[in-house]
Structures are given as structure tokens and as C-alpha cells.
Amino acid sequence: MLDANIKTQLKAYLERVTQPIEIVASLDDGGKSREMLELLKDVAEQSNLITLIEQRDGNERKPSFSVGPRGGEARVRFAGLPMGHEFTSLILALLQAGGYPPKVEAEVIEQIKALEGDFEFVTYISLSCHNCPDVVQALNLMAVLNPNVRHTMVDGGVFQQEVEERQIMAVPTVYLNGEEFGAGRMELGEILAKVDTGAAARDANKLSAKDAFDVLIVGGGPAGAAAAIYAARKGIRTGIVAERFGGQVMDTLAIENFISVKETEGPKLVMALEEHVKQYEVDIMNLQRAAKLVPGSADGATLAEVHLENGAALKARTVILATGARWREMNVPGEQAFRGKGVAYCPHCDGPLFKGKRVAVIGGGNSGVEAAIDLAGIVGHVTLLEFADELRADAVLQKKLHSLANVTVIKSAQTTEVTGTEKVNGLVYTDRRTGESQRIELEGVFVQIGLLPNTDFLKGAVELSRFGEIVVDPKCQTSVPGVFAAGDCTTVPYKQIVIAMGEGSKAALSAFDHLIRSSAPA
Structure with a gap:
């Protein structure tokens, strides 16, 4: 799973661990479980202070694994393979569970330790999301420092049924004690401000x-x-x-x-x-x-x-x-109602949640065309709508866009409504040349119309x-x-x-x- 270079770097990091760590893997017979086991064996081999335990029973998500001090309560869990942007989250969880002090101000640490109540966090992420690790790492740290806090990272690409049931269409999305807590990038201070009511x-x-x-x-x-x-x-x-x-x-x-x-x-x-x-x-x-x-x-x-x-x-x-x-918003009916439920502004973060689906990109400048190109490699079909008569993106980007078989470009299109029930199911636009209203059936709308x-x-x-x-x-x-x-x-x-x-x-x-x-x- 890990190449020799990464193993060498990981081994060097794990030399900072000062107390025994226990990784408990909850597995089934699926391919993802085999990949996870391979990853965790590679990790455990890099330090004699890490013990890997496999279990096939229990009610935990499978595949998933917990990280905690040996003999103590494990309050950090990864459901899915924490690779890509999330590999750093795994390394930090191992270090912190192993006694390595976090690089956080002393007063913040004391604020975390003083939190009272019961906090069960679940964060839904995609491995291509560059904002997700900040949230995962902040909540993991809180779980390590305070016995009242537990946190589970869930890879939406692995647990797709769970994502569909909760109708999650933007990452990171955080739940606290079963209720939606927040969506989008959040720093540790922002999270603390929401749960520590006296902080402000x-x-x-x-x-x-x-x-x-x-x-x-x-x-x-x-x-x-x-x-x-x-x-x-x-x-x-x-x-x-x-x-x-x-x-x-x-x-x-x-x-x-x-x-x-x-x-x-x-x-x-x-x-x-x-x-x-x-x-x-x-x-x-x-x-x-x-x-x-x-x-x-x-x-x-x-x-x-x-x-x-x-x-x-x-x-x-x-x-x-x-x-x-x-980000500039379209200010049309349905945009706010379905924000996070099909309306998105970051194709890199939220694109993987629309794998195989039909989406639209609003905007024909560099940002819009780049978004359409990126999404075309993930989703089933992309429709790019541009208000003007011509695209405004650089010529090299337009050439790449027009070479993609699963992209349709519609010019002189004024988006007038985003439709849906519990989540997005379509988009309505007016053809500015004919005045006719048209509807496109789709499941995602990415807005890229400037600032x-x-x-x-x-x-x-x-x-x-x-x-x-x-x-x-x-x-x-x-x-x-x-x-x-x-x-x-x-x-x-x-x-x-x-x-x-x-x-x-x-x-x-x-x-x-x-x-x-x-x-x-x-």
C-alpha cells in the first residue's frame, strides 16, 4: 500500500511517539477492507509502539479503524482509507494518541479540556477535498484531549449509501450528536466558538x-x-x-x-x-x-x-x-434552498460526490471552464452555461473543454431557477437569443461567476x-x-x-x- 519512500518518512515521524498506540480495525470480506488492512499493517510495521488488532464483529462501520492509547479509550475513528489529503490526518492522530504534544496554543488546549457535555462528531469528507483535513484534524485533536469528545471521519466515496440517506452533497459536512453541525471549511477556533458558548x-x-x-x-x-x-x-x-x-x-x-x-x-x-x-x-x-x-x-x-x-x-x-x-451568487430561486444539497461552489471539494451524475457549471470564464474540465473526469455529464454570446476563458482552456465528449456548452443562457424537492433535480434557463425558457435535468449545479x-x-x-x-x-x-x-x-x-x-x-x-x-x- 505504502511505497518505500513514504514508509521511511512515516517511520521518522513515528519516532516521536512516546507511549503505546492501539489500532483496532473493524473489517469485513470486501475489497476496501483488504486495502485498509494492508495500509494498517504498513503503518504498524513502522513502530514497535503500535499494536494492530483485527475484529470482524461489532456494530462499527466496516471498513473502519480506531486510533487510541493502548489500554485507553479510542475516541478517534477513520471510516474509509485516509489517503490523499487525509493521510496527514492519520499521521497526526497517531502522534497525538502516542503522546506527542500538539502545536496549538496552551490556552486553546485548556479551552478544549474544559468543555463539558457529550460531543459525538461525524465528518463526511472526500479524499480530493483540500478543506476537509482542517476539520478532521481539529475534531481529532479535540477527541484526543477531552474524554467527552469523540470523532469519526467518514469517506463519502466508500459509504455512499450513508451519504445518500443523509443527502450530503457538499464536503466537509459535520454532524454533532446526530444533527447537522456545519458544512465547509472550519478551523479549530470556529468549532470551539460554536460549542463553547462563553468564548465570544x-x-x-x-x-x-x-x-x-x-x-x-x-x-x-x-x-x-x-x-x-x-x-x-x-x-x-x-x-x-x-x-x-x-x-x-x-x-x-x-x-x-x-x-x-x-x-x-x-x-x-x-x-x-x-x-x-x-x-x-x-x-x-x-x-x-x-x-x-x-x-x-x-x-x-x-x-x-x-x-x-x-x-x-x-x-x-x-x-x-x-x-x-x-464567490458571487446567482441570486435565483432555489440557489439558497439547495445550497449544500446540489448547489456547490468548489468543484475540487464536492465534485467526487457527483460521480457518474449530471451537473451544470454556471460561468464561462477561466474558473468556470476549469471547473467543467475537472468535473468531466468525475461526473457523467457536464453542461456549461454562459450568459454572454462567447466564452471568456483563455483559448487553451476552451480548446481542452471542446475536446471532451461529455461536455455540452450553452451560450447566451441566463439561469433563472434551480429546481428540486429535497435536493437539486434540475435547472431552468432562458435562451437570451429567442427568449424561450429551457429546463435541464441534473443533480448538481456548480456556480463559478466571479467575485x-x-x-x-x-x-x-x-x-x-x-x-x-x-x-x-x-x-x-x-x-x-x-x-x-x-x-x-x-x-x-x-x-x-x-x-x-x-x-x-x-x-x-x-x-x-x-x-x-x-x-x-x-
């Missing part, structure tokens, strides 16, 4: 007590990270508050146009950005959503304030808005364009003195990672220049 109030008090920042950056994407680095290098007090560090890049799989890097993936780039920011004295306040901007006075006598949704208020002499953008700036909370505070973008001048200054903006949330054309980084750097330099000039004697 404690966070608000701690954040509000912070001293004023010289530069406060709102947003943790490429623009925000670059701004933080450039500001911190000037030796001024720098803070970065973000709803999710990495922003939209976390949902981007293939990146092939980041200069000097031939190819990478969004999560890898975000990890590198965060590591770089942490090299400096930057106060990172993650998992915090901005709710309101209160500008300071032009003379600097009154500081600007950024109010957060948890009730906290952060003060700053200058503010850099780098809130990025989110919307995350600026709703700024209405009335700074000048916005008719598209909701923050209006900036060549130095990233907004309509409010001392407030700057950078990246995909601004009027700067071409929403690209490399451009956002440049704009973030420029905004930080402009903010520093403003601080120098506003503090100089008259």
Missing part, C-alpha cells in the same frame, strides 16, 4: 482591552499579509484582524501564475504567508469578523475604531482594509463604487484620511494574488507615510 464574550473583552495599533489591517488574505509584513518591518505597532486567515486563497487549489513559483496550492501558499507574518511582531486576531468602521478625526486626535461582530472594538491610528472577496467584494459593513463609512468596491487612489488612500485599502475589495483592476500582495505592500507604505506626516509638528 471572553474574546470580546480581551480584544477590547488591547492598546491602540499604529496600523490595524482588516483581512488576512494576500493583501493583508503583505501589508502586515511591510508595516511590521517599519517597527510600528501592527495588528491584523481576519475572519479567516488566507481568505479566498484557502479555497483555491491550483495556482500556476504566482511569479517565481511554478505551481502551488492555495492552502500551502496561505501556510507560507502565515509563517512569514509570524516572523514579525504582528498581533494576529484570527476568526474575527468586522462589523463596522468608525473613522477617526482628520487631525488624528480621535482614533479610528473597528467594531467586531462579537462586540469588541479595536482602536488604531491608521486602518488598512483588505477584506477581499467571496463580490466583502465591503457590506463599510457602507456609509468610505466611498464605494457601484460594484461595492472601495474607491482608492494610486497610493491606496480611501475617501477617509488615515484609512487605506488594498486587494480584491478595491477598485484596482485585475483580481490576482500577486497584484493583491503588491497593493497590500503599497498600502502599508502609504499608512506609514501618513503616520510620519500626521505626527510631525506644525
Whole structure:
């Protein structure tokens, strides 16, 4: 199952284990069970502290296996083969069950250990989902640290009947004590905030007590990270508050146009950005959503304030808005009703759940055409609908698209409705050339029609364009003195990672220049 190179690396990792581990495999006579047993034997051979036990009875999902300390309760279970993106989840579960300390802040560990109640988590994943491991690893860690928490990862590709019965059409989807808990990428802090009801109030008090920042950056994407680095290098007090560090890049799989890097993936780039920011004295306040901007006075006598949704208020002499953008929605009947029930926005994550089925992709730009190409290798048939008379994607992508036998392209098509009962069963569009309404029977709709700036909370505070973008001048200054903006949330054309980084750097330099000039004697 594992090649020699992976075995060597795994053996090196498992040398960090300090206490005996027990893996209990629940198996049947199927092919997947044989694959799982082969994998687990390879794993157990890499450390004399691992014991592998096989069992054929019991009510556990088959094939599945638990990981826990020998002689203790195993609260982490994998139902399916944790390969692909989930192999790291398996390694971390082994290390943590074997006594290796997690790389998590001490206060977070204490928060997990203090949770009271009974928490039975089940997470449905696909092995191609790059967001799923974050959720699996967070819940596994909680299960290792707190005896009140148990977690099972379920591969939807292996347990398809279970996925169908629960009508799961997006991953990761998490259930808690039998009820749907959440869907999509969630970080450990987000999960804790939902189960620890007093966390928000404690966070608000701690954040509000912070001293004023010289530069406060709102947003943790490429623009925000670059701004933080450039500001911190000037030796001024720098803070970065973000709803999710990495922003939209976390949902981007293939990146092939980041200069000097031939190819990478969004999560890898975000990890590198965060590591770089942490090299400096930057106060990172993650998992915090901005709710309101209160500008300071032009003379600097009154500081600007950024109010957060948890009730906290952060003060700053200058503010850099780098809130990025989110997927644009169609805003048609049925889209919200069937979100996660056939309507999806990430083909890489959710595509495997539609294996052999008919789906549509909305949008003929690069994102839409790339999604259609990727999905064509998984699903039964793809229908791509483009509002305009021609596709807007690069020529090389269009050539590849038209070479695929199971793809139909419909131009001049305006999607008007997503239909279904408990889940999606079709899509209605209007032929813009004839005015006729047409219906397509399908089971999935992937929306790829561009981005919307995350600026709703700024209405009335700074000048916005008719598209909701923050209006900036060549130095990233907004309509409010001392407030700057950078990246995909601004009027700067071409929403690209490399451009956002440049704009973030420029905004930080402009903010520093403003601080120098506003503090100089008259």
C-alpha cells in the first residue's frame, strides 16, 4: 500500500511517539477492507509502539479503524482509507494518541479540556477535498484531549449509501450528536466558538482591552499579509484582524501564475504567508469578523475604531482594509434552498460526490471552464452555461473543454431557477437569443461567476463604487484620511494574488507615510 519512500518518512515521524498506540480495525470480506488492512499493517510495521488488532464483529462501520492509547479509550475513528489529503490526518492522530504534544496554543488546549457535555462528531469528507483535513484534524485533536469528545471521519466515496440517506452533497459536512453541525471549511477556533458558548464574550473583552495599533489591517488574505509584513518591518505597532486567515486563497487549489513559483496550492501558499507574518511582531486576531468602521478625526486626535461582530472594538491610528472577496451568487430561486444539497461552489471539494451524475457549471470564464474540465473526469455529464454570446476563458482552456465528449456548452443562457424537492433535480434557463425558457435535468449545479467584494459593513463609512468596491487612489488612500485599502475589495483592476500582495505592500507604505506626516509638528 505504502511505497518505500513514504514508509521511511512515516517511520521518522513515528519516532516521536512516546507511549503505546492501539489500532483496532473493524473489517469485513470486501475489497476496501483488504486495502485498509494492508495500509494498517504498513503503518504498524513502522513502530514497535503500535499494536494492530483485527475484529470482524461489532456494530462499527466496516471498513473502519480506531486510533487510541493502548489500554485507553479510542475516541478517534477513520471510516474509509485516509489517503490523499487525509493521510496527514492519520499521521497526526497517531502522534497525538502516542503522546506527542500538539502545536496549538496552551490556552486553546485548556479551552478544549474544559468543555463539558457529550460531543459525538461525524465528518463526511472526500479524499480530493483540500478543506476537509482542517476539520478532521481539529475534531481529532479535540477527541484526543477531552474524554467527552469523540470523532469519526467518514469517506463519502466508500459509504455512499450513508451519504445518500443523509443527502450530503457538499464536503466537509459535520454532524454533532446526530444533527447537522456545519458544512465547509472550519478551523479549530470556529468549532470551539460554536460549542463553547462563553468564548465570544471572553474574546470580546480581551480584544477590547488591547492598546491602540499604529496600523490595524482588516483581512488576512494576500493583501493583508503583505501589508502586515511591510508595516511590521517599519517597527510600528501592527495588528491584523481576519475572519479567516488566507481568505479566498484557502479555497483555491491550483495556482500556476504566482511569479517565481511554478505551481502551488492555495492552502500551502496561505501556510507560507502565515509563517512569514509570524516572523514579525504582528498581533494576529484570527476568526474575527468586522462589523463596522468608525473613522477617526482628520487631525488624528480621535482614533479610528473597528467594531467586531462579537462586540469588541479595536482602536488604531491608521486602518488598512483588505477584506477581499467571496464567490458571487446567482441570486435565483432555489440557489439558497439547495445550497449544500446540489448547489456547490468548489468543484475540487464536492465534485467526487457527483460521480457518474449530471451537473451544470454556471460561468464561462477561466474558473468556470476549469471547473467543467475537472468535473468531466468525475461526473457523467457536464453542461456549461454562459450568459454572454462567447466564452471568456483563455483559448487553451476552451480548446481542452471542446475536446471532451461529455461536455455540452450553452451560450447566451441566463439561469433563472434551480429546481428540486429535497435536493437539486434540475435547472431552468432562458435562451437570451429567442427568449424561450429551457429546463435541464441534473443533480448538481456548480456556480463559478466571479467575485463580490466583502465591503457590506463599510457602507456609509468610505466611498464605494457601484460594484461595492472601495474607491482608492494610486497610493491606496480611501475617501477617509488615515484609512487605506488594498486587494480584491478595491477598485484596482485585475483580481490576482500577486497584484493583491503588491497593493497590500503599497498600502502599508502609504499608512506609514501618513503616520510620519500626521505626527510631525506644525
